[in-house]
Amino acid sequence: MRKLWYVARHEYARNVFKRSFLLAILSVPLLIGVNIGLIAFMVSRENNYAPVGYVDHAGLLADPVPAPLGPSEAAITFLPFQTEEEARQALESQTIQAYYVVAPDYFEASRIELFYLKEPGENAMGQFHDFIRVNLLADQTPEIAHRAAAGSDVTVRTPDGRREFHGGPTFGAVVPVMVSVAFIGLLLMSSGYLMQAVVDEKENRTMEVLATSLSPAKLIGGKVLGIVAIGLTQLVAWILVALLAVLVGGSILGLEWLQNPNLDWGPIFSVVAIAIPSYVIACALMLAVGSTVAQSQEGQQIGALFFMLFIIPIYAIRVIGETPNAAPSVVLTLLPFTSLMTVGFRSLFSVVPVWQIAASAIIQTACAFGAVWLAGRAFSLGMLRYGQRLRLGEIIGKARVTTKGGSRS
Amino acid sequence: MHTAEVSHIAKSFGNTEAVADVSFTVERGEIFGLLGPNGSGKTTTLRVLLDVFKPDGGTVSVLGGPMSEEKKNRIGYMPEERGLYQDLSVERCLLYLSTLKGVPAKAARERLTEHLERFDLAEHKGKKVKELSKGMQQKAQIINTILHRPELIIIDEPFTALDPLNTQLVKDLMKELRDEGSTIIMSTHQMHQVEELCDRILLIDDGRNVLYGNLEQIRRQYSGHAVLVRVAGELPAVPGIEQLLPHNNAAKLILAEGTSPQDVLQALMARGVILERFEVAIPTLDEIFIRVVEEGDA
Numbered sequence: 001m002r003k004l005w006y007v008a009r010h011e012y013a014r015n016v017f018k019r020s021f022l023l024a025i026l027s028v029p030l031l032i033g034v035n036i037g038l039i040a041f042m043v044s045r046e047n048n049y050a051p052v053g054y055v056d057h058a059g060l061l062a063d064p065v066p067a068p069l070g071p072s073e074a075a076i077t078f079l080p081f082q083t084e085e086e087a088r089q090a091l092e093s094q095t096i097q098a099y100y101v102v103a104p105d106y107f108e109a110s111r112i113e114l115f116y117l118k119e120p121g122e123n124a125m126g127q128f129h130d131f132i133r134v135n136l137l138a139d140q141t142p143e144i145a146h147r148a149a150a151g152s153d154v155t156v157r158t159p160d161g162r163r164e165f166h167g168g169p170t171f172g173a174v175v176p177v178m179v180s181v182a183f184i185g186l187l188l189m190s191s192g193y194l195m196q197a198v199v200d201e202k203e204n205r206t207m208e209v210l211a212t213s214l215s216p217a218k219l220i221g222g223k224v225l226g227i228v229a230i231g232l233t234q235l236v237a238w239i240l241v242a243l244l245a246v247l248v249g250g251s252i253l254g255l256e257w258l259q260n261p262n263l264d265w266g267p268i269f270s271v272v273a274i275a276i277p278s279y280v281i282a283c284a285l286m287l288a289v290g291s292t293v294a295q296s297q298e299g300q301q302i303g304a305l306f307f308m309l310f311i312i313p314i315y316a317i318r319v320i321g322e323t324p325n326a327a328p329s330v331v332l333t334l335l336p337f338t339s340l341m342t343v344g345f346r347s348l349f350s351v352v353p354v355w356q357i358a359a360s361a362i363i364q365t366a367c368a369f370g371a372v373w374l375a376g377r378a379f380s381l382g383m384l385r386y387g388q389r390l391r392l393g394e395i396i397g398k399a400r401v402t403t404k405g406g407s408r409s
Numbered sequence: 410m411h412t413a414e415v416s417h418i419a420k421s422f423g424n425t426e427a428v429a430d431v432s433f434t435v436e437r438g439e440i441f442g443l444l445g446p447n448g449s450g451k452t453t454t455l456r457v458l459l460d461v462f463k464p465d466g467g468t469v470s471v472l473g474g475p476m477s478e479e480k481k482n483r484i485g486y487m488p489e490e491r492g493l494y495q496d497l498s499v500e501r502c503l504l505y506l507s508t509l510k511g512v513p514a515k516a517a518r519e520r521l522t523e524h525l526e527r528f529d530l531a532e533h534k535g536k537k538v539k540e541l542s543k544g545m546q547q548k549a550q551i552i553n554t555i556l557h558r559p560e561l562i563i564i565d566e567p568f569t570a571l572d573p574l575n576t577q578l579v580k581d582l583m584k585e586l587r588d589e590g591s592t593i594i595m596s597t598h599q600m601h602q603v604e605e606l607c608d609r610i611l612l613i614d615d616g617r618n619v620l621y622g623n624l625e626q627i628r629r630q631y632s633g634h635a636v637l638v639r640v641a642g643e644l645p646a647v648p649g650i651e652q653l654l655p656h657n658n659a660a661k662l663i664l665a666e667g668t669s670p671q672d673v674l675q676a677l678m679a680r681g682v683i684l685e686r687f688e689v690a691i692p693t694l695d696e697i698f699i700r701v702v703e704e705g706d707a
Contacts (some may be wrong), residue, residue: 003509003511204492204495205490205491205492207460209492209493211463212459212460213510218478
């Protein structure tokens with residue numbers, strides 16, 4: 001067992017304690033963070049919290065009711081002016097960012113004019129719009145006025161009552177998709193490392209020394225263990241970054257979306273149940289590829305094909321979104337490779353039936369066993385094939401595992 | 410108990426018969442030479458011996474029985490297809506490989522320091538393997554083979570890429586290891602190295618034993634077909650000589666079938682020549698090798 005740990009530690013150390021790994025580990029959350037930051041920056045540039053003036057010729061705002069605000073929204077001060085001249089002077093002296101003029105015939109024509117030197121913030125225009133709507137209902141109680149101004153409020157709930165959507169998707173509803181995408185990234189990265197580890201040892205000819213130092217089972221076991229540890233390191237790092245983002249976004253920046261994550265663990269567990277055998281399938285197949293090919297470049301090309309298989313559901317997202325329980329979605333749920341992302345996407349739009357999750361998990365697990373068998377066979381046959389590709393027929397053929405490979409010399 | 414015992418092993422890859430019937434034993438504390446032309450089955454034989462391949466037939470016993478995980482720690486192997494982790498430092502690479510041979514990290518570090526100094530690699534221990542010259546990498550390979558102090562050392566072509574100075578260093582090391590009780594199996598094409606180092610040899614061709622035994626006995630067995638002669642004056646013609654070749658300051662007389670060195674000596678004496686040198690020419694291993702392989706091909 002000790003040798004297995006040595007191999008695992010070696011694989012872990014030679015990959016993790018490198019600057020490139022740190023970059024890889026931080027690149028995904030960093031990229032997401034930079035994008036979110038850019039969007040937030042652009043949005044903040046479109047907002048302006050300076051006061052807004054208004055001249056009310058219609059008497060609509062004689063006794064104004066304040067506009068309703070969202071939980072994280074800062075209120076704009078609306079300043080009344082008796083005349084348009086006063087309002088213009090205030091605008092020119094930059095006391096206000098803009099002013100509205102409510103026409104005398106507003107109740108007939110619904111006409112309001114906006115005056116500004118520089119286009120006012122979107123938040124200011126939105127709040128003035130709500131301000132007018134609330135005050136049109138001034139003869140009602142404030143509760144009714146605010147409710148009417150808020151508009152429709154639809155909650156979509158599944159028949160079993162387990163899941164519901166209120167407005168746009170919540171953070172909790174998006175989490176299963178994020179988990180499936182994270183696992184796709186993880187398994188592609190891990191399986192890539194594993195393939196590289198085998199190809200490297202074939203390319204640098206250390207395989208024969210290793211084969212006479214420990215059994216193939218321990219060698220492969222140690223490699224898989226080391227690579228899984230690398231994957232877990234990556235996963236933990238991503239989870240920490242995600243938690244930090246939720247904490248900062250929800251508590252410090254006050255983003256409503258992140259304040260109440262409302263996690264639904266059912267779909268998350270469903271994704272994880274499929275992700276684990278999918279991870280094994282990917283690692284085992286890439287190990288088989290590594291044992292089969294003659295050069296790492298060739299292995300990387302085949303690895304890219306596996307990547308395409310895993311992301312097929314992205315191309316079918318419209319079908320999955322519109323008909324999450326129709327035959328194409330169910331087929332993609334059950335097939336190896338496509339199931340992981342499909343289940344993540346379907347969880348966003350619907351509730352995936354338990355039998356489909358169970359069937360998919362069983363199919364993935366059976367495929368994982370098959371892939372591990374194939375990988376073991378490919379490794380035994382191909383570990384001493386230097387510069388020669390192993391054919392699939394040889395791997396699946398009936399000849400004894402130990403009697404293949406090598407050359408006469 | 411033999412250190413290694415190979416009995417009638419056979420091994421095929423698909424339709425290719427790599428080893429047809431090879432048998433030999435290796436005794437404790439000897440340097441055993443495994444010889445043969447390219448494609449004769451040497452490397453496959455070594456891989457079967459090391460349990461990398463299972464034989465289709467025959468039996469193998471190493472260190473008193475079948476190969477086991479524990480025995481792998483007692484064997485050092487330097488394959489013909491050599492390699493180290495190119496992106497690791499020499500020190501880290503060799504320490505990792507030695508831990509896989511069961512050497513505790515502290516002991517491995519101590520032994521490594523000692524060996525690196527002996528092989529003039531101490532100042533390069535922090536360099537990546539790929540930054541070393543081919544010869545230096547070869548020396549690092551040799552260190553890797555012996556760092557765990559194996560009882561049985563199996564080396565495929567140990568002198569490739571070594572300059573004469575380092576070749577001598579490795580030869581001295583092999584003799585030293587043998588004297589300390591290690592057993593060495595050496596596969597090589599360099600016959601003069603075999604003549605200098607090996608106690609016994611096995612020559613295989615087409616996957617079969619063709620010559621096996623004590624090196625000196627084999628050479629004596631193949632002697633008698635030529636004599637070296639130097640005389641005062643001109644060498645007279647004598648019967649039973651197939652060919653006359655110059656050989657340093659003497660003449661090498663290749664004898665015809667049925668002619669013995671004694672017959673030649675008597676003929677020369679009968680002609681009254683003054684002999685300055687007369688000896689049975691012991692063939693070099695190169696000559697024996699070529700002769701045996703050519704006979705086999707015929």
